[in-house]
Amino acid sequence: MGSLGxxxxxxxxxxxxxxxxxxLAAVRILVPLCVVVDLMQTWWLDLVDxxxxxxxxxxxxxxxxxxxxxxxxxxxxxxxxxxxxxLVSMALVSAGVAVRPALVVGIFAYAQLGHSSPxxxxxxxxxxxxxxxxxxxxxxxxxxxxxxxxxxxxAADRIRAWPADLIKLLLMLIYFSAGFGKVLRTVNWTxxxxxxxxxxxxxxxxxxxxxxxxxxxYWPLFRVGGWVTIAFELTPFLIFTRFCPYWAIPAALMHIxxxxxxxxxxxxxxxxxxxxxxxxxxxxxxxDRFKDSRAPPAGVGSA
Amino acid sequence: xxxxLSDHLRAxxxxxxxxxxxxxxxxxxxxxxxxxxRSEEDREEMRQHQGTWAEVKIALADFNRAVRLPxxxxxxRFQRPLRIRQAWSLYTKGPSSVYRLEIRVDGExxxxxxxxxxxxxxxxxxxxxxRPIVKEAVVTVEKARNWRGLTRFxxxxxxxxxxxxxxxxxxATKASFPGPIPEGETTHTYYxxxxxxxxxxxR
Numbered sequence: 001m002g003s004l005g006x007x008x009x010x011x012x013x014x015x016x017x018x019x020x021x022x023x024l025a026a027v028r029i030l031v032p033l034c035v036v037v038d039l040m041q042t043w044w045l046d047l048v049d050x051x052x053x054x055x056x057x058x059x060x061x062x063x064x065x066x067x068x069x070x071x072x073x074x075x076x077x078x079x080x081x082x083x084x085x086x087l088v089s090m091a092l093v094s095a096g097v098a099v100r101p102a103l104v105v106g107i108f109a110y111a112q113l114g115h116s117s118p119x120x121x122x123x124x125x126x127x128x129x130x131x132x133x134x135x136x137x138x139x140x141x142x143x144x145x146x147x148x149x150x151x152x153x154x155a156a157d158r159i160r161a162w163p164a165d166l167i168k169l170l171l172m173l174i175y176f177s178a179g180f181g182k183v184l185r186t187v188n189w190t191x192x193x194x195x196x197x198x199x200x201x202x203x204x205x206x207x208x209x210x211x212x213x214x215x216x217x218y219w220p221l222f223r224v225g226g227w228v229t230i231a232f233e234l235t236p237f238l239i240f241t242r243f244c245p246y247w248a249i250p251a252a253l254m255h256i257x258x259x260x261x262x263x264x265x266x267x268x269x270x271x272x273x274x275x276x277x278x279x280x281x282x283x284x285x286x287x288d289r290f291k292d293s294r295a296p297p298a299g300v301g302s303a
Numbered sequence: 304x305x306x307x308l309s310d311h312l313r314a315x316x317x318x319x320x321x322x323x324x325x326x327x328x329x330x331x332x333x334x335x336x337x338x339x340x341r342s343e344e345d346r347e348e349m350r351q352h353q354g355t356w357a358e359v360k361i362a363l364a365d366f367n368r369a370v371r372l373p374x375x376x377x378x379x380r381f382q383r384p385l386r387i388r389q390a391w392s393l394y395t396k397g398p399s400s401v402y403r404l405e406i407r408v409d410g411e412x413x414x415x416x417x418x419x420x421x422x423x424x425x426x427x428x429x430x431x432x433x434r435p436i437v438k439e440a441v442v443t444v445e446k447a448r449n450w451r452g453l454t455r456f457x458x459x460x461x462x463x464x465x466x467x468x469x470x471x472x473x474x475a476t477k478a479s480f481p482g483p484i485p486e487g488e489t490t491h492t493y494y495x496x497x498x499x500x501x502x503x504x505x506r
Contacts, residue, residue, distance in 0.1 A: 012306045012314040038431075045427050050456055060436060060452030067384045107385060114386040119439060119449055120432035121386060123393055130387045162317045169321055173328040174391040180330035181392035188396075195480060200397025203481070205417035206438040212401055212481040265431025 019161040021143035022287075023280040027167065028099070028140035030273035031131055032090035035110070038266045039087045052079025052116040065115030079116040085109035093132070096145020103136045124267045127174065131167055131274065138163035164277050171274060172236040175251070179233025189226050196222040198229065208262045229254060239278060248278040327375050327382075327389035332367045340364035401482025404428070404441045405474040408461045416441075418484065424460060441475040444491050444506065454493040454502035462500075470496045 042048055053059025057076035071078035089106025093099050110129055114121030142156035182189045188197045199222040203212035228250055238247040259268035340346055340361050349357040382388050406414035413423035428437050440447040458471045472494040478487030491506050
């Protein structure tokens with residue numbers, strides 16, 4: 001067998017390998033849960049009828065995507081219908097009930113929400129839909145799911161690893177593109193002087209909670225923050241190495257910083273919902289140790 | 304070690320999906336269009352300004368045009384309905400000025416962006432799905448995509464609170480950093496008046 005053949009066989013073996021089902025099950029629970037909370041917030045703010053409707057139907061959207069089929073059939077009710085379908089589907093996926101049908105309906109309805117009001121559909125929504133699509137082909141629903149209890153299915157300890165690998169690839173591409181784009185489009189991210197770009201972003205009154213006047217005296221803080229951002233955004237290939245959890249620490253801190261200082265809603269939470277994959281080598285042994293410490297000693301209660 | 308047919312098919316599928324994800328989101332190329340560095344004039348100008356780097360950029364633009372774009376165009380028809388376009392240049396740069404939205408109801412200031420003193424409708428206007436619509440309406444002086452709907456939304460909330468309201472104004476302001484209040488020039492105003500309540504725009 002030639003070297004190409006050996007390489008292919010290694011790739012086939014890599015794609016066929018199993019891994020612990022719990023990290024991907026955690027992603028399956030947390031990512032749709034973020035969507036549920038986001039949609040409930042839309043309802044709580046009394047925005048469902050206006051945000052997902054066109055101007056002629058009494059809504060905010062000045063235009064709608066040509067693929068908004070629910071709107072074509074149901075008019076003004078199309079947006080709220082997409083909202084309901086997405087909400088129910090995401091709740092089912094998160095709970096682990098009828099996961100695959102719920103994912104099919106949910107991805108379609110979630111995309112319809114985007115078509116109903118394209119400017120209200122952000123990058124994080126695209127990321128989530130991509131992750132949901134990858135989960136559709138996984139066995140993430142075979143662990144930590146109500147469906148296993150209802151239909152008394154055997155929970156899976158190990159599942160195929162490739163869907164988790166593709167989600168990691170997605171994260172790698174997202175972070176690297178963000179970092180590369182920053183360096184390519186403006187030199188200020190790595191500059192030693194001048195107004196830090198991170199300051200511009202984090203005090204923008206249209207998106208942030210920080211006061212631009214007060215924080216002007218803290219430019220060095222933003223400058224260092226910018227360097228750290230560039231450093232980890234240009235090195236996300238570490239996700240596929242044993243340094244993955246160490247790489248993920250500043251990334252997670254950045255998301256926590258964004259969540260507490262900016263009006264980006266579920267962006268940070270949804271991104272962090274995928275981090276169980278990145279921190280798996282740390283939290284899985286911790287859970288196992290906790291379980292072992294609560295288990296009765298050998299021979300007790302096993303009769 | 305021998306693998307089954309399904310193992311090989313899975314490996315092909317994973318490779319194809321991974322390669323497509325990479326092709327569609329190739330950093331830097333995802334923002335290049337077909338016309339970039341196509342003409343000899345553009346290439347020569349690039350060579351004069353960027354020296355050795357110019358050849359790398361020209362080669363990347365050629366690769367983008369010949370290989371990447373034809374592939375991504377074929378996948379586009381599947382991406383569009385599901386809105387899963389893979390291009391991730393997130394938060395590359397901040398705004399160049401300090402923009403704010405001010406809302407006045409019958410002349411009284413009720414809301415100003417990131418001003419805790421005037422926070423009427425703050426939860427709605429800063430909600431992550433509405434915030435980009437507000438920002439676009441403030442930053443874009445002419446032809447913002449959703450300004451009519453946004454103006455009517457604010458008018459409806461003001462009238463629901465007080466049916467006697469006569470005029471509602473949404474004013475966009477722009478200042479240089481750090482842009483202390485009340486600095487900032489008015490760039491444009493959206494407004495609606497009783498009895499028609501038709502959304503209007505004035506510079």
